[in-house]
Amino acid sequence: MRGPYIGVIGTGESDPGLDDMAVAVGREVARRGGVLVCGGLGGVMTAAALGAKEEGGFTVGILPGSHVEDANHFIDFPIASNMGQARNAIIVQTAHVLIAVGGGYGTLSEIAMALKMGKKVVALHPEFEIPGVRSAQSPAEAVSLAYQLIEAPADIVV
Amino acid sequence: MRGPYIGVIGTGESDPGLDDMAVAVGREVARRGGVLVCGGLGGVMTAAALGAKEEGGFTVGILPGSHVEDANHFIDFPIASNMGQARNAIIVQTAHVLIAVGGGYGTLSEIAMALKMGKKVVALHPEFEIPGVRSAQSPAEAVSLAYQLIEAPADIVV
Amino acid sequence: MRGPYIGVIGTGESDPGLDDMAVAVGREVARRGGVLVCGGLGGVMTAAALGAKEEGGFTVGILPGSHVEDANHFIDFPIASNMGQARNAIIVQTAHVLIAVGGGYGTLSEIAMALKMGKKVVALHPEFEIPGVRSAQSPAEAVSLAYQLIEAPADIVV
Amino acid sequence: MRGPYIGVIGTGESDPGLDDMAVAVGREVARRGGVLVCGGLGGVMTAAALGAKEEGGFTVGILPGSHVEDANHFIDFPIASNMGQARNAIIVQTAHVLIAVGGGYGTLSEIAMALKMGKKVVALHPEFEIPGVRSAQSPAEAVSLAYQLIEAPADIVV
Known part of the structure; x- marks a missing residue:
């Protein structure tokens, strides 16, 4: 398989800073x-x-609805789950590690589910303080930390 | 239908106080x-x-696995979702209001999903402070508050 | 738990004979x-x-949508799966045995999924001939056969 | 998005001819x-x-379990649904058209679900005769027919 899979989660509302x-x-x-x-x-x-496509990467989108055409224009491989919010579980299970960028209740739900499943989560500009989540100060640091958490899962105490 | 449906969520580990x-x-x-x-x-x-059965109530259990026999002995109507943690979404969608009793990451995930879906949540002995969750000091107060949140959803600002 | 669970599947369109x-x-x-x-x-x-309620039985409805209020008036315990057609898998997993009454593609899908999962299926007035499905000539025979298939699963070769 | 998405369904057991x-x-x-x-x-x-990779194509695998590592070696993009057989609904929803190669009850379930959802299905060496399924005599004809069914969905009466 291609990869690793880096899950990126966050609000569906546009916010310039995030x-x-x-x-x-x-x-x-x-x-x-x-x-x-x-x-x-x-x-x-x-x-x-969009960022991933600018650098020639691949993108997978697990959609809440039943039409692959609902994916944003930068998704190479949309998946039509038709499960609504329950599709968050599929994102978490599929990703090797997750990066949360801001985010409200939906993102909080994914973060908590990830931690429940034993997946590591890195947060950028988190809205909630959740024990077990690693904080990063910049996007580069977030991705770097995410890769470390994949490569040495047993050595790093979160 | 029978009801209303009161969702009760919390840790799967036994804890005397909870x-x-x-x-x-x-x-x-x-x-x-x-x-x-x-x-x-x-x-x-x-x-x-167990408490609900002592008082002659009905109980529904949305199981993560595929065998209804895995339900605890006090569940009248088990449902075999076979979706693992994603079954939490079904609990939240099915309930009219939720009461969280203690709880770790799994419960946090359900609380956040409920708030994302616009459902009200009452917490007893919460492990995390989440804006939008109503706190109760006793089981009786929790159930009383839950019923109020069903009966006057538009009037009560959470 | 109450039970056994008898799954009844068939078309969602009204047809006087069925x-x-x-x-x-x-x-x-x-x-x-x-x-x-x-x-x-x-x-x-x-x-x-409706028939089950006339005789004082209990009824569970696994809904495709997210609102328990969408259940028909004879459902005691609706479950809001919000999974569309995928909710058929939950019906099949939850039931101990299934009775198909007529039915089109949706019912065929459930029958095939049940057989795939090793569950027994009794058919009344089937639209398709599927090997492994037991036929019944009357409702009473269908239910009687369904109960036999639960009680002696190892003895009866379907 | 890349595509169109051609869903290929069939038995999970190896069979030289199929x-x-x-x-x-x-x-x-x-x-x-x-x-x-x-x-x-x-x-x-x-x-x-394997065939798709030999020709440089992309492959997506919607897995029944929760580990992407369970995908076969020719899957570029595995998705960990953790829904068991219910994941068949995601395959059907995600694909623009389906080709069934042989197949037992599981495949029959997917075919029927596809027809229920209004998706077109082409069958190679079908085990069951299902009205609405188009038959093909060779792999090349199956794929050609599948593409026709995508390109002119309104014109072709199945």
Whole structure:
């Protein structure tokens, strides 16, 4: 398989500051050869996918609805889950590590589910303080940290 | 339909203090004629269902696995989702209001998903502070508050 | 748990002949103490649930959508899967045995999934001939056969 | 998005005759620029993905389990649904058209679900005769027919 899979999660509403961060995360994921996995819709999901495509990376979008055409324009491989919010579980299961960019209740739900499943989560500009989540100060640091958490899962205590 | 549906969520690990609270919540839900909806397994789920059955209430358990026989002994109507953690979305969608009793990452994930879907959540002994969640000091207050949040959803600002 | 769970599957469109059969199936399931599990909507699902309620039985409806209020009026315990057609898998997993009343592609899909999962299926007035499905000539025979298939699963070669 | 998405469904058990057909289907899908979508496991799924990779195509595998590492070696983009058989619904929703190669109950379930959802299905060496399914005599004809069914969905009466 291509990869590793870097899950990028965050709000579906556009926000200039968060979108800039997400674009930078997407670029860095692609530069390192990672596959971007996200929810396939707007806001952080669009921005991260745009960044990944600028650097020639691959993007996968797990959609809440039943039409692959609903994916944003930067998704190479949309998946039509037709499960609504429950599709977040598929994003978390599929990703090797997750990067949260801002985010409200939906993102919080994904972060908590990831931690419940034993997946590592890096947060950029988090809205909530959740024990077990690693904080990063910049997109580059977030991606770098995410890769470390994949490569040495047993050595790093989160 | 029977109801309303009161979702009770919390850890699957047994904890004497939380279990006592969950039993009391289950009893009070049944006394008021509510149907208890939960994840169908151990810990808070077993305790709440036991309480509901003591008072002659009905209990529904949305299981993560594929065998209805895996439900705890106090579940009248087990549902075999075979979706793992994603079954939390079904609990949240099915319930009219949720009561969280303690709880770790899995419960946090359900609370956040509920808030994302616009459902009200009452917390007893919460592990995390999440804006939008109503706190209760006792099982009786939690159930009373939950019923108020169903009956006057538009009037009460959470 | 209450039970056994008898899954009744069939078209969501109303058809007088099929509806009469489904009502009779529902009545007989309830008389024997079975819990009726179905998709919770119209046609055969409504008719079977109506029959079960006439005899004081319990009914569970696994809905494709996200609102429990969408269940037909004879469902005691609706479940809001929000998974569309994929909810058929939950019906099949949850039921101990299935009775198909007529039915088009959706029912065929459920029958095939049940056989794939090793569950037994009894058909009344089938539209398709599928090897492994047991045929019944009347609602009473269908329910009787379904109960035999639960009670002696290892002895009966389908 | 890349595409169109051609869903290839069939048994997970290896069968020399069916596997040869599936390899040829996969090759032809890739030659035409289609993306192969399948269940990501063995038998027809492995053979079709192998064929697609031989011709430089992309392959997506919607897995029943929760580990992307369970995908066969020819899957570029595995998705960990953790939904068991219910993942078949995601394959059907995601694909623009489906090609069934042989297949038992699981494949029959997917075919029926596809027809229920209004998707077109082409069958090679079908085990069951299902009205609405188009038959093909060779892998090349199957893929050619599948493409026609995408390109002129309103004009072709199935």
